[in-house]
Amino acid sequence: xxxxxxxxxxxxxxxxxxxxxxxxxxxxxxxxxxxxxxxxxxxxxxxxxxxxxxxxxxxxxxxxxxxxx
Amino acid sequence: xxxxxxxxxxxxxxxxxxxxxxxxxxxxxxxxxxxxxxxxxxxxxxxxxxxxxxxxxxxxxxxxxxxxxxxxxxxxxxxxxxxxxxxxxxxxxxxxxxxxxxxxxxxxxxxxxxxxxxxxxxxxxxxxxxxxxxxxxxxxxxxxxxxxxxxxxxxxxxxxxxxxxxxxxxxxxxxxxxxxxxxxxxxxxxxxxxxxxxxxxxxxxxxxxxxxxxxxxxxxxxxxxxxxxxxxxxxxxxxxxxxxxxxxxxxxxxxxxxxxxxxxxxxxxxxxxxxxxxxxxxxxxxxxxxxxxxxxxxxxxxxxxxxxxxxxxxxxxxxxxxxxxxxxxxxxxxxxxxxxxxxxxxxxxxxxxxxxxxxxxxxxxxxxxxxxxxxxxxxxxxxxxxxxxxxxxxxxxxxxxxxxxxxxxxxxxxxxxxxxxxxxxxxxxxxxxxxxxxxxxxxxxxxxxxxxxxxxxxxxxxxxxxxxxxxxxxxxxxxxxxxxxxxxxxxxxxxxxxxxxxxxxxxxxxxxxxxxxxxxxxxxxxxxxxxxxxxxxxxxxxxxxxxxxxxxxxxxxxxxxxxxxxxxxxxxxxxxxxxxxxxxxxxxxxxxxxxxxxxxxxxxxxxxxxxxxxxxxxxxxxxxxxxxxxxxxxxxxxxxxxxxxxxxxxxxxxxxxxxxxxxxxxxxxxxxxxxxxxxxxxxxxxxxxxxxxxxxxxxxxxxxxxxxxxxxxxxxxxxxxxxxxxxxxxxxxxxxx
Numbered sequence: 001x002x003x004x005x006x007x008x009x010x011x012x013x014x015x016x017x018x019x020x021x022x023x024x025x026x027x028x029x030x031x032x033x034x035x036x037x038x039x040x041x042x043x044x045x046x047x048x049x050x051x052x053x054x055x056x057x058x059x060x061x062x063x064x065x066x067x068x069x
Numbered sequence: 070x071x072x073x074x075x076x077x078x079x080x081x082x083x084x085x086x087x088x089x090x091x092x093x094x095x096x097x098x099x100x101x102x103x104x105x106x107x108x109x110x111x112x113x114x115x116x117x118x119x120x121x122x123x124x125x126x127x128x129x130x131x132x133x134x135x136x137x138x139x140x141x142x143x144x145x146x147x148x149x150x151x152x153x154x155x156x157x158x159x160x161x162x163x164x165x166x167x168x169x170x171x172x173x174x175x176x177x178x179x180x181x182x183x184x185x186x187x188x189x190x191x192x193x194x195x196x197x198x199x200x201x202x203x204x205x206x207x208x209x210x211x212x213x214x215x216x217x218x219x220x221x222x223x224x225x226x227x228x229x230x231x232x233x234x235x236x237x238x239x240x241x242x243x244x245x246x247x248x249x250x251x252x253x254x255x256x257x258x259x260x261x262x263x264x265x266x267x268x269x270x271x272x273x274x275x276x277x278x279x280x281x282x283x284x285x286x287x288x289x290x291x292x293x294x295x296x297x298x299x300x301x302x303x304x305x306x307x308x309x310x311x312x313x314x315x316x317x318x319x320x321x322x323x324x325x326x327x328x329x330x331x332x333x334x335x336x337x338x339x340x341x342x343x344x345x346x347x348x349x350x351x352x353x354x355x356x357x358x359x360x361x362x363x364x365x366x367x368x369x370x371x372x373x374x375x376x377x378x379x380x381x382x383x384x385x386x387x388x389x390x391x392x393x394x395x396x397x398x399x400x401x402x403x404x405x406x407x408x409x410x411x412x413x414x415x416x417x418x419x420x421x422x423x424x425x426x427x428x429x430x431x432x433x434x435x436x437x438x439x440x441x442x443x444x445x446x447x448x449x450x451x452x453x454x455x456x457x458x459x460x461x462x463x464x465x466x467x468x469x470x471x472x473x474x475x476x477x478x479x480x481x482x483x484x485x486x487x488x489x490x491x492x493x494x495x496x497x498x499x500x501x502x503x504x505x506x507x508x509x510x511x512x513x514x515x516x517x518x519x520x521x522x523x524x525x526x527x528x529x530x531x532x533x534x535x536x537x538x539x540x541x542x543x544x545x546x547x548x549x550x551x552x553x554x555x556x557x558x559x560x561x562x563x564x565x566x567x568x569x570x571x572x573x574x575x576x577x578x579x580x581x582x583x584x585x586x587x588x589x590x591x592x593x594x595x596x597x598x599x600x601x602x603x604x605x606x607x608x609x610x611x612x613x614x615x616x617x618x619x620x621x622x623x624x625x626x627x628x629x630x631x632x633x634x635x636x637x638x639x640x641x642x643x644x645x646x647x648x649x650x651x652x653x654x655x656x657x658x659x660x661x662x663x664x665x666x667x668x669x670x671x672x673x674x675x676x677x678x679x680x681x682x683x684x685x686x687x688x689x690x691x692x693x694x695x696x697x698x699x700x701x702x703x704x705x706x707x708x709x710x711x712x713x714x715x716x717x718x719x720x721x722x723x724x725x726x727x728x729x730x731x732x733x734x735x736x737x738x739x740x741x742x743x744x745x746x747x748x749x750x751x752x753x754x755x756x757x758x759x760x761x762x763x764x765x766x767x768x769x770x771x772x773x774x775x776x777x778x779x780x781x782x783x784x785x786x787x788x789x790x791x792x793x794x795x796x797x798x799x800x801x802x803x804x805x806x
Contacts (some may be wrong), residue, residue, distance in 0.1 A: 001389055010752075016324070017324075020321060023567055023569075024323075024328070025131050026128070026129075026221055026569060027569065028323075028324060028327040028328070029128040029129035029131065029166065029327060030128055030163070030569070030571070031162070031166070031331070032327055032586075033164045033324075033327055033328045033331045034330075035328075035332075036331070039166065041353055041356060041357075041360075042356060042357060042360045042361065042362075043362075044361075044365060044461070044462070044465065045360055045362070045465050046465070047117060047461060047464055047568065049356060049360055049461065049466060049572060049679070051353075052188075053162045053163040054159070054160045054161070054162060054163065055163055055571055056161050056353075056356070056572040056574075057569065057570070057571055057572065058351070058457070058461040058464075058568065058569070058570045059567075059568065059569055060464055060468070060473075060567055060568035060569075062567055063146075063567050063568070063569055065365070
């Protein structure tokens, strides 16, 4: 399911990033690669702060929908 | 022979702090990703002929943002002798991902493991020796912030670079014998494909860069391949190899490379890093409050209130008044005039010095303490890590009028100075969003506009508390209106860029960073005072003190109304008549404001102190209406003064900021469009304020009111018309300039 469905405090494992473009490549270089554990630190009207690979990444809702967990 | 060493690493990994420590310079640092937007060059301390280049932070070498392009182009085209790869030890896995790519570029890499103090404090352990062995490059432990391990790092980097330049020569001598590729980082099918690709491009690449180009070819990276210029037959053969591997591994080639690189990195970190598991870090706890759904916005509003209200109205004014009162007003002008006259200085020269230079420059210098307090608060905001959270908070809001949260950082920095504000727009990936941010950044009242706000508020508006906040509100409203309006025009149509941003851990602002930032501001201000303000003051003084008398003879003017400036000012003052300040003095002040916004105040300082030799003008008591009566006399009333303020807040910024717009737009037409739009918008806003103010003030319906109605209707139409459909631009074409 899309990462956007996770709630604050929940954890998942990345399966992959949808699409084929610069954004996908960028998300992957930030650590959203298959197998990476990811957890939701906080959520603000769809935008999310995520913990992945020991860093905190802020994403908008559109991005969070493209990451599958 | 000169050696070049590049600093590369993730955004916000401390490259600029390290650069400043290694070279002894004082480049801007901040705690959010993307502070360094262009490469910076310095000389390594204690070594001769070693140049250090600070590259903007990147997550990978696949160009996604402008900074990544700058970093990558430098590494590939300029080929530095060595790269110091700064790795944030507290976040080693993600940082090592870039390391794997740097190792493939073919330039010797030295890994500098930064923030080791924080790593040790957290109780984590990193086996540096093992790491060095696994990566196949030297690894040095440092703390750039505290200066630990820097001399060792410098020595290792220089040695590595020197060793490199020797081997390059021998490699050139025996080019044919060089091994095709090194390493075995990826899975077997990928490595097989890479070896075959490297063989294919053997004739087009040098041995050091062959593996890099093989990987880029595998990823179908068009920008990198354009440099190679492979013939169609080779490209077709390569495509076959890539497609085969993609089928074997059932993924796209880019994802294979990224995914497998991360697998490789986790193998390394599993072997050398021991991490203490923490439930929730201090940063997470702070974030739970400041990015909270309910508390986020109130916390932000409170923070802004502290920054601006305190620096603009309370502490700032107190210190500023003190300076004006004690130091400049009573302390300098009057005694200086007495002294100069007593030693027999010509009257005109005394006038130039006392009224022109001290009156003009002094009017501005008095505001320095207030500016420094503002910059102090902004430096804390930039340093502690809150800036990136603000971008996150504002993203939802900004998205409603077509900008992403990233546009908020330039606006916030722009309240200090427009120049770094405009430059901060570079972190915005999408070109149209970046352009819109550049255009709107200087709507926010910068530090240089504060004296003007204080002067107008003090002279004509009884120092009303709402004047300064209204200036910020006006600036922000102009950004919103512009965003909504321009989003419906063709060059700006389309969704704002996706918001992706790393949030750095919070840290206590360091005294040295804040000191640096304030010192830099103070020295920039001093430089401007010594050059631009002084020159402009002299110019204005001469032009206002000399003129043609009744017989047409040139000489010291009897009064301002026969001065040269009077004639110059009057030649264009009519332009401002519809805005309520069509007299020549405010018109001249507006134009001089283009040199530096502080000059607006300087011009008033000179023009009013000439007329009245005894009561040398000073902003000593901005609260005292009587002292500022000469300034008040230049305007027809508070309404005209506020329209003047609005126009000067929003119109084209100073030359320095306009030049930055030119550099960042990289296109003369866009530069002109940006500045033209700002002036036009300022004119319309000031006109609406003045004309509607007059109408509701009971002056009846005039031609001006009619014009204002038409303009308001046009503005509302442009804001609320349905967005026209434009053909969708190719997303890739829009993302890079």
